[in-house]
Amino acid sequence: MSAVLGVPGIKIGHYTDKDNITGCTVVLCEQGAVAGVDISGSAPGTRETELLRPGKLVEKIQAVILSGGSAFGLDTATGVMRYLEERGFGHETSAGKVPIVPAAIIYDLNIGNSKARPGASEG
Structure with a gap:
């Protein structure tokens, strides 16, 4: 992983x-980082996004993940949480400490191999 566009952190x-x-x-x-959310669509697949709404106890996230694999892809957040926990972030x-990792997925099972889905080890 590397810094993006020179943005520290x-x-x-x-x-x-x-x-x-x-x-x-x-x-x-x-x-x-402080984050927000707007969820739309007819079948959104998300994890921990309710925490991003105003007035919730958790004020910052440590990561956000976007994944293919439909609802199965939400498991990628588990891998990111493990990575952050091992390094003391959360x-x-x-x-x-509990790492906060909101996630959202897309339905891509109708292209490629529908049995190959990103999971915790890919996150």
Whole structure:
């Protein structure tokens, strides 16, 4: 991962499966970033996006991930959470830090191999 456009503290990583035509992209903000959300569409697939609405307890995220694989692709956030936890990043709680990683997916199962989906190991 590397800094993007010279923005300190922001890193982008990407996994591409060219053979199966799917992948995922993560934007890391290890020190935290304020984020918002607007969800639309007839079948949105998301994880942790409710935390991005105003008035919620959690004020910052440590990453956001966009993935193929339909609802199966939401598991990529688990891999990103593990990465951040191992490095000590996350929302402070009484039981320790919990990385906040909202995720959104696209339905791409009708192209490539529908059985090949990004998961925690690709996140």
